[in-house]
Amino acid sequence: MQEERFPGHKLLPYLLILPSALVIIIFLVIPFAQTIFESFFQATPFGTHKVFVGIANYIQLFEDMDYLHSVIITLIFSAFVIFVGLTISILIAMLANQKIKGIGFYQIALIWTYALSPAVAGTIWAMMFAPATGIMPYIISKLTNGYALNWMTNSSAALFIVSAAATWKMLGYNIVFFIAGLQNIPQELLESASVDGAGPWSSFFRIKFPMLSPTVTFLLFVNMLYAFFQVFGLIDIMTKGGPGNGTQILVYKLYQDGFVNLKTGFASAQSLVIFVAIAILALFQLRIATKRAVYER
Amino acid sequence: MKAKRIFIAMVFSVFALLAVTSVFAEKVQVVWWHAMSGSRLKVVKSIVNEFNADHPDINLKALFTGSYAETLTKFISAYRTGNAPNLVQVYEVGTQTMLDSGAIVPVYKLPEMLGEKWDWAKYIIPILNYYSVNGKLYSMPFNSSTAMLYYNKDILRRAGLDPNAPPSTWGDLESMGSKLIQRGSVRSVLSFGWPGWIFEQMFATHNQLLADKDNGRSGRATSMYVNGNFGVKVIDTWARLAREKIFLYGGPEYSANQAFISGRISMLMQSTSSLAGIEKASRFKVGTTFLPHFAGYPSGNSVIGGGSLWVPKGQNTKELRGVWEYLKFLGKTKTAIEWHKGTGYFPTTTSAMKVLMDQEWFSKDQNFLTAFMQILSGRRDTAAATGVRIGPFVKYRELERAAIEKAVSGVSSPRRAMDTLERQANSQLTSYNRLFR
Numbered sequence: 214m215q216e217e218r219f220p221g222h223k224l225l226p227y228l229l230i231l232p233s234a235l236v237i238i239i240f241l242v243i244p245f246a247q248t249i250f251e252s253f254f255q256a257t258p259f260g261t262h263k264v265f266v267g268i269a270n271y272i273q274l275f276e277d278m279d280y281l282h283s284v285i286i287t288l289i290f291s292a293f294v295i296f297v298g299l300t301i302s303i304l305i306a307m308l309a310n311q312k313i314k315g316i317g318f319y320q321i322a323l324i325w326t327y328a329l330s331p332a333v334a335g336t337i338w339a340m341m342f343a344p345a346t347g348i349m350p351y352i353i354s355k356l357t358n359g360y361a362l363n364w365m366t367n368s369s370a371a372l373f374i375v376s377a378a379a380t381w382k383m384l385g386y387n388i389v390f391f392i393a394g395l396q397n398i399p400q401e402l403l404e405s406a407s408v409d410g411a412g413p414w415s416s417f418f419r420i421k422f423p424m425l426s427p428t429v430t431f432l433l434f435v436n437m438l439y440a441f442f443q444v445f446g447l448i449d450i451m452t453k454g455g456p457g458n459g460t461q462i463l464v465y466k467l468y469q470d471g472f473v474n475l476k477t478g479f480a481s482a483q484s485l486v487i488f489v490a491i492a493i494l495a496l497f498q499l500r501i502a503t504k505r506a507v508y509e510r
Numbered sequence: 511m512k513a514k515r516i517f518i519a520m521v522f523s524v525f526a527l528l529a530v531t532s533v534f535a536e537k538v539q540v541v542w543w544h545a546m547s548g549s550r551l552k553v554v555k556s557i558v559n560e561f562n563a564d565h566p567d568i569n570l571k572a573l574f575t576g577s578y579a580e581t582l583t584k585f586i587s588a589y590r591t592g593n594a595p596n597l598v599q600v601y602e603v604g605t606q607t608m609l610d611s612g613a614i615v616p617v618y619k620l621p622e623m624l625g626e627k628w629d630w631a632k633y634i635i636p637i638l639n640y641y642s643v644n645g646k647l648y649s650m651p652f653n654s655s656t657a658m659l660y661y662n663k664d665i666l667r668r669a670g671l672d673p674n675a676p677p678s679t680w681g682d683l684e685s686m687g688s689k690l691i692q693r694g695s696v697r698s699v700l701s702f703g704w705p706g707w708i709f710e711q712m713f714a715t716h717n718q719l720l721a722d723k724d725n726g727r728s729g730r731a732t733s734m735y736v737n738g739n740f741g742v743k744v745i746d747t748w749a750r751l752a753r754e755k756i757f758l759y760g761g762p763e764y765s766a767n768q769a770f771i772s773g774r775i776s777m778l779m780q781s782t783s784s785l786a787g788i789e790k791a792s793r794f795k796v797g798t799t800f801l802p803h804f805a806g807y808p809s810g811n812s813v814i815g816g817g818s819l820w821v822p823k824g825q826n827t828k829e830l831r832g833v834w835e836y837l838k839f840l841g842k843t844k845t846a847i848e849w850h851k852g853t854g855y856f857p858t859t860t861s862a863m864k865v866l867m868d869q870e871w872f873s874k875d876q877n878f879l880t881a882f883m884q885i886l887s888g889r890r891d892t893a894a895a896t897g898v899r900i901g902p903f904v905k906y907r908e909l910e911r912a913a914i915e916k917a918v919s920g921v922s923s924p925r926r927a928m929d930t931l932e933r934q935a936n937s938q939l940t941s942y943n944r945l946f947r
Contacts, residue, residue, distance in 0.1 A: 255945060258586050259611040262945040344758060345698070345769030365761035366919035453762055457915040473579045474905040475586070475607065
């Protein structure tokens with residue numbers, strides 16, 4: 214006779230998952246369905262007048278040059294945050310994983326950026342680059358004999374500075390995971406490799422990096438979500454999407470249209486587009502990750 | 511049985527507490543949502559405390575609900591779920607949204623509903639006009655400001671210029687600016703806060719309509735006038751000044767203030783609400799004057815900005831009375847003066863003006879008078895001088911700022927930037943108006 218997997222009443226398991234299921238339904242499924250519904254309407258902010266517009270919101274979205282611009286900006290921004298950020302993090306993590314005096318201090322000092330709130334980090338960077346009073350434009354103008362860097366009008370400079378700030382803000386988090394990953398690599402492997410004559414480069418690319426691949430895939434995913442969504446606060450504090458929409462990444466545009474311009478239908482359409490894009494990217498990453506990453510040793 | 515006694519004492523005190531709170535519950539609760547932070551919050555708190563002390567039957571609760579945009583968003587969702595406050599502060603760009611909301615009781619109806627008579631003429635007329643529809647006041651002016659030109663008298667003096675002769679036209683400003691740069695006094699001369707708003711100010715101070723249907727004041731505007739000759743002239747001037755390094759674009763809202771306070775630039779166009787802060791933080795003599803004019807163009811008036819207080823529908827008479835008492839209290843001379851001195855916003859009544867003058871407040875610091883003289887001496891009989899009112903105003907401000915940024919940085923020619931702005935703004939108007947057909 215087969216043993217009962219869940220002894221007790223037949224409905225007990227369902228009862229036990231009910232709270233989580235309810236939370237998911239109330240806070241995720243219903244709002245999601247509402248978003249889909251709203252995206253086919255155009256409405257006044259107070260909902261007094263509502264017109265069914267079919268897919269007009271989506272058409273407007275893809276015809277809107279500002280939106281296409283936002284897509285490009287978002288891609289550049291997230292590519293920078295993910296690839297430059299992870300590369301720098303792994304390099305710093307290697308340096309911070311040596312047996313030297315006071316390493317605990319260095320490790321903590323490197324991690325603290327993650328503890329800053331976006332508002333604080335944004336204010337620090339904004340003050341550093343303030344056109345007339347910041348230290349960076351001053352240094353740059355001294356070095357280049359008078360070039361006036363004004364990121365309030367120069368949108369490429371603004372995008373670069375915001376990307377750098379966002380990368381810097383995430384360094385701490387990435388470094389923690391890389392250090393943990395590096396410390397998990399069995400010492401014997403590295404020792405036997407060096408006995409076999411592997412130099413620092415080949416021991417990095419042949420042993421350390423493959424051993425870190427689960428960490429890398431995890432961080433790729435976390436950094437992607439960060440670059441798409443969580444940088445909102447930083448952008449809001451530093452540029453508010455300007456100059457000339459130069460740093461208006463998708464999630465900021467969504468906020469602007471939904472919560473400032475009060476166009477719920479248009480914003481709903483945008484959030485669905487972002488959802489689909491992120492879902493595709495996530496699936497793609499998961500497939501690659503499960504194929505390539507080395508989880509066993 | 512000590513424990514038992516303590517228990518009885520506790521039960522008793524709980525009942526006593528309930529009794530006390532039920533006495534308090536007799537008071538009318540009036541909840542007010544506002545967006546005043548920083549030093550303004552302190553003034554708000556003190557005014558609310560005074561009001562509550564004066565009105566034992568009313569309990570006014572002022573809640574800071576975030577920025578203007580956040581406050582409006584919160585209000586909308588609260589109203590739709592039936593949890594609206596009794597009074598809410600909305601920024602001037604949200605005016606048409608509120609008028610179209612069907613969610614408010616116009617302020618002019620309050621005295622009638624409560625069986626009172628009220629003399630609206632005691633408020634300062636240009637401020638009243640901004641929030642009126644067909645001559646009837648819809649929301650109570652609260653924090654009203656306008657823009658003016660701030661300048662650094664010390665820099666002018668050091669450069670050998672008369673510190674009491676700031677520019678009155680854009681031509682003056684340009685020639686004075688190039689002198690200041692040639693003499694090495696500053697690297698850049700002028701910057702401004704709220705770039706889109708300053709652009710709108712230019713239309714109003716020259717009596718130029720910014721949108722059709724009398725600036726959207728006699729009907730829903732269907733088309734903007736930004737790419738006409740005047741709009742292009744304004745942006746073209748700004749772009750030229752930027753090329754000559756006279757104008758340094760300083761970013762949105764208040765980010766340009768720092769450059770002025772630290773003496774890196776010598777002129778700033780900014781809201782009058784920055785006056786108290788700028789005077790406190792700067793170590794030089796601050797001068798203020800009217801916004802510069804384009805020679806040969808007609809005169810208008812500078813536009814009111816800031817926010818006003820709206821009364822949501824669905825309140826009982828008791829609550830409405832509480833709200834109305836507070837609105838009246840804000841118009842009291844003492845309150846209006848406290849608000850003006852603490853923040854730099856306009857006091858809203860003529861009698862408050864009189865008392866301020868009697869106290870020699872303006873002769874102690876004439877800078878507080880500049881903005882008054884500007885709005886009181888300007889014309890107030892045209893829609894062009896009163897300022898534009900459109901539904902998608904917030905979105906328009908965003909498009910406007912992007913257009914200005916593109917033009918002054920040279921990414922786009924002034925004409926093209928204005929053409930794009932016109933097209934984008936008109937399509938916003940069309941899609942807004944479609945909802946009201």
